[in-house]
Amino acid sequence: MRTILLPGYSPRNREWAEELAAEIPGAEMHPWPHWETGGTLDAAAELAAIKKRIGADTVNLLAKSVGCRIAARILRSAPEQIHKLVLCGLPSTQVEARADFSAALARLPAERVLVVQNRLDPYATFKEVQAMIQGILPGVRLVEGDRDDHHYPYPEVFRGFLEESG
Numbered sequence: 001m002r003t004i005l006l007p008g009y010s011p012r013n014r015e016w017a018e019e020l021a022a023e024i025p026g027a028e029m030h031p032w033p034h035w036e037t038g039g040t041l042d043a044a045a046e047l048a049a050i051k052k053r054i055g056a057d058t059v060n061l062l063a064k065s066v067g068c069r070i071a072a073r074i075l076r077s078a079p080e081q082i083h084k085l086v087l088c089g090l091p092s093t094q095v096e097a098r099a100d101f102s103a104a105l106a107r108l109p110a111e112r113v114l115v116v117q118n119r120l121d122p123y124a125t126f127k128e129v130q131a132m133i134q135g136i137l138p139g140v141r142l143v144e145g146d147r148d149d150h151h152y153p154y155p156e157v158f159r160g161f162l163e164e165s166g
Helices: 013-023 043-054 066-077 095-105 126-136 155-163
Strands: 003-006 027-029 059-064 082-088 113-118 141-145
Touching (some): 003 013, 003 043, 003 066, 013 027, 013 059, 013 155, 059 066, 059 155, 066 095, 082 155, 095 126, 113 126, 126 141
Parallel strands (some): 003 027, 003 059, 059 082, 082 113, 113 141
C-alpha cells in the first residue's frame, strides 16, 4: 500500500522525507511547492494536490509538523481512503489544533493511528500531545521520542506500525 509522506514546512524537511521514502516500502514524498518558489504553504491548494495524488486509492499518511494539519484535513474530507495515519512532531496543542485533530481523528479507529512526539519537542512536548490526543481518541498508540528537538528519525517505528496487519 502506498504511504504519502507529508513533511514539515521548512525545506530542511525534504531530506527527512527522502530518507523515509527510501526506508518505507511504497512511500512517496509530497514536496511542498514553496520549497522551490519561496512564499508560504497554500493549505487549500496542497489539499487539492494531495487528493489528486491519492486519486481513488486507499493510502497511509505519514505526516510531520504542518503536514499533520494537512493530514487532518485529508482525513476529514476522505476518511474512507485513509488506511493508517502516522503523526509526528505535532506542532501545537492549542485550541485551533485541537479542533482540527478532534474532527479528523474521530473518523479512524484508534488502532489505525500512531502518534510519535519527542519528549521535549520545542513546539509541543510529549506530555502536551499525549493529553490532547488521549482527550480526543483514547486508545491511540503514543510513542515518546527520546529527543529535545523537532527531528523525527524513527523509520523503524513508522515502518513497524505501517506493516502491522489491520
